[in-house]
Amino acid sequence: MVVSTKKHQWLQLIALLTVIGAGILSYHLGLLSSVAQLQAFIRQAGLLGPMLFILLQVVQVIFPIIPGGLTTIAAVTIFGAKLGFLYNYVGISLGSVAAFLLVRHFGPRFLRGFVPEKTFNKYQHYLNGGKKFDRFFALAILLPVAPDDILCMLAGLTKMSLKKFSAIIILCKPWTILAYSLGMSTLLQVTLQHL
Template sequence: MKPYSKHIVVKILLGLITALSLGLLLYYAADIIKIMSSMDNFRAYIHSTGHWGPVMFILFQVLQIVVAPIPGEIVQVAGGYIYGAALGSFYTTVGLILGSAIAFYFTRFIGRDFVSRLLQKQNVKWMSFMQDERKFSIFLFIFFVVPGLPKDMLVFVAALTSISSLRFFTILLVGRLPWIIGSAAVGSTIQTQQYTVAIIISVIAVIGFVLGYIYKDKLINLFSRAEHANKTPKMEEIIEAVETKEAKENKETNKVISAVKAKAAPALNKSRDIATVKNKG
């Protein structure tokens, strides 16, 4: 089988798997909504699965990343509510990595055209200028750190850019881990009825969310202006500059060689004349 044929087959198989997964998700949508209606319902369902509880919790976190309508805050807080701050943060982080990996690699290798059209329909103009990996890395970090910004959508957007996988997932963890731990801590304090601590953490989170939502456009515009002011040359520009410099140096070298030849020509001609006379003699 030719390489391009294998690529097409892989795309078809993964497309069928995706369609089947979405079909199952829609079929069980009512049950999922009921389970996610409250943390008590969610905890009861997770406990009812026995030893599979952590796996099911991670699966819900994966779905939260891949399927935007599922509220991530409920899952993250519920992690601490069910398993405590430490384990809740761990399971949530595992789900975050798996869900982000599915969304990222699906978009990059299979659904690039589909996601591009979807984002165009959503009119995501403020993401279109982030094509440079260095600039986009800073952009991602700001979005992942500041609450109230569309973090899950950024996973799909990042896959459309040239950012490396290692860089993306490093930024993802560094930016989102503090808020995951904070959410799990809120859930843990609610479960242990330490409501004062839960209220303090929640108020800080809400303030951060509101400020992030209000000033997100200003942050983006400020970042954009700063990047344009300190614009670094692209690789193509660097190569062109080097080639131009080399061309100029070669031109100067050729001029020097031509000048040396011109100066040496009379002496060479005289030597040839002397040699000719001697030969005749």
């Protein structure tokens, strides 16, 4: 079944409004203020907990005002190292692709709503670099020190294909998430042993 352009635009708008609504609701429920509150909410959701958590990760990538470290840590404490890694990976990967596509569709206007002018200017010279940006982007996604969410949005302004973007996310992103998941799991175990 082929979706008409008008229907496709409506579906995109509905998806965007759903993500915005989930972000606002999460903020107002106080889920983003502490790991403990997020844990309690996800545990109360039962079988829907993993799906809600993945949606939350998608939201935190698209709206980088939500602390990604908080949700990444929360996954390990709620679900354990293995499932926490998996849910983080799925949510962050989906959110990264969504952020890329939103900026690709809406352009710099969308990006400037979330990225400070200073940060935008800092990375802007990479945008027209072609393969130079692609290599920089892959390395930045691989290392845990770069502002990944912002870089995913900036990539949407380049000529990078969705296929190449997705491949970089799928191949490079798990290593950072794995490092966070294992590091947090080890830290939790050491802390619990000393209590």
